Amino acid sequence: MRDQEGPRPGRPRQADVSGRILTAARELIAARSWERISLDEVATRAGVAKTTLYRRWRSKDELAVATLEHALGPLPAATSVRAAVGWLAERVRDPGTRHVLVTLTSLSARDPDLRTMLRSRLRDPYVASLRDEQATREASATLAFDLVVGTLLHRAAMTGGITDGDVADVSDVAEQLMSPAADLPSRDAAGAP
Amino acid sequence: MRDQEGPRPGRPRQADVSGRILTAARELIAARSWERISLDEVATRAGVAKTTLYRRWRSKDELAVATLEHALGPLPAATSVRAAVGWLAERVRDPGTRHVLVTLTSLSARDPDLRTMLRSRLRDPYVASLRDEQATREASATLAFDLVVGTLLHRAAMTGGITDGDVADVSDVAEQLMSPAADLPSRDAAGAP
Amino acid sequence: MRDQEGPRPGRPRQADVSGRILTAARELIAARSWERISLDEVATRAGVAKTTLYRRWRSKDELAVATLEHALGPLPAATSVRAAVGWLAERVRDPGTRHVLVTLTSLSARDPDLRTMLRSRLRDPYVASLRDEQATREASATLAFDLVVGTLLHRAAMTGGITDGDVADVSDVAEQLMSPAADLPSRDAAGAP
Amino acid sequence: MRDQEGPRPGRPRQADVSGRILTAARELIAARSWERISLDEVATRAGVAKTTLYRRWRSKDELAVATLEHALGPLPAATSVRAAVGWLAERVRDPGTRHVLVTLTSLSARDPDLRTMLRSRLRDPYVASLRDEQATREASATLAFDLVVGTLLHRAAMTGGITDGDVADVSDVAEQLMSPAADLPSRDAAGAP
DNA sequence: AGTTAACCGAGACGGTACGTCGTGTCTTAGT
């Protein structure tokens, strides 16, 4: 979206509109897949015209990205690996948020821009905060992130939901991975597309 | 797909047609996301009419499932955790196969039938073979499967591909998980949709 | 539209569909201006999908042309100037037909193709039949056509309709124009765009 | 358009703005049909905001009317039928003016107000001046007007332009019509909508 | 050898959504 650098000419955008749209999108996606949801429907539910929607985002995909960011909210100041994983797991357990995430990771398979965007706006900040807290290598933190999110998403894809047990299992693995004792051979962590 | 229960009257189906369609689908999906591929396109590339395609599969989703099965091929008789994970990782590394898989897991978020299908045709047989080989609990094997597939898919979604290092990292975690020494508290593994 | 040169492959077009669409268009245009009529509306009234409409005509303008042809019907074998003018006047007096005609002449101001089309499919055949009947010069017949149609359309634009008196007045002028005694200096009649 | 009834409070309107807009409209309409021209475009070409445009005219149609009046200019004091027809023909030959006229006559098919407006502001004054000059019946003068304008507009619609020959032909007919010798049966001329 | 029933290619069709454009209204800041 746009940075606000002083008042621009013309009628200013209504402040609440984007929020209403994003909320409408998340609510709809909780109950149906993104492909089956029409932008007309999102617009109607948000009490807004479809053109307004296209004025703020270039395409349906970009709206999906914004919906994810809106659903995730700001990163918390993590205090422990378990807490950090817990925050992540909590988001992934929410059906709406999870479906947006699944949709986006699916789309990112063939969209480098989307990939970069997901990395820089979601994974990188998260990994950075995790690494600050725990004196661990970036590679481990990155692996932990991919493992937690990936495993939980895939399990949900297999069973339809995520149980407390699932979260605990994944937490165990992640904690072990991040512990100083973990002796993963120093391999290059994934970074470049 | 239909069961072939003895010879039926009328002109039999051309043997190679299904294979050509499935191959065309995999090739196309290697370069573009499934949502952006039209069945007309698949049909054209396979040198076939769209009608033929709908005579063999009921919907685009079912064609995706068949494409995945065709791409995965038969399960190998695994001899070790590392080898089993390697076989899985090799499939996931192939872009065409991976994209079909991503598409299907994404679709399964909203489709219980598809979920059941993926479990019974992909995960269950794999887990069974893994468990036979290694005297481990089913829960651990299932977790290992979800972890390997999920983590690798998610990493590919973040970076665009899967490196040898990625496979090795995931193998390490899976191996540790499957080892008899692994002392995960006995929690129920996910199973019901 | 297309010539039918033997059976072509694929499902043949439903015979009555074009007629239903054209009739629906004429009925709608009798009550509202062409610009205010949506193709969705035409399609709905014809009991047809919008896509069918676009399969048969490339644009809204082309549909308007077809509607005019359909509304005019075949040229009659005219027996006298007065009868020929009468046939023309009768068409122009029908609100639906007249409005299609007005719309098309208005559009043709900036569309050479449309102009050519109107000339070759409407004016030329009419003038030819008129000239065959009466042993007159083409220039006079063409002028008579433009005069009858143009004057009546413009009078309708001024008053909202066409009276018997209008038709009679115009007939008088046209008859005089076509009479052998008419001594118009031999000027080139309009032809090239 | 609004009447200017003495100085009103606040900032007065910039004098040249309306003229610039009307000129821009005429220039644009010379090259494209009015339906294909957007008000945004007119505003941009006039170096003006769309708001300004809507402050001065209520709708696109009203702007078209104003554009026509601006393009026609004041009625001349006609001295002869031939001169009067010449003045009319000259206006109609100018593409910009002609297209505005065509647009308005086309619109008037469905708009009684517009019809009344065209009659009272264009045809009636013209016919009055014609009748004053020549001692002829109103019916004849009115018919002459409709015949000249209608025929020329329709010929332009058929061929894309108006030649000297066209004007001469129409003048001949009009002159004959207005001559005292003309023995049209006394029929009521069109007047009521 | 002829019949039969399914196969196949081709394309029409209904329906839904997309993304764009245009009109007319509105809401700001600035003159």
Added chain:
DNA sequence: ACTAAGACACGACGTACCGTCTCGGTTAACT
């Protein structure tokens, strides 16, 4: 009050795709 700039609601356009259908024509097995 006027102007510039642009957001907004609404509605239509023309396109793309899905899944169904209806043709003509083909191909094997069964009578």
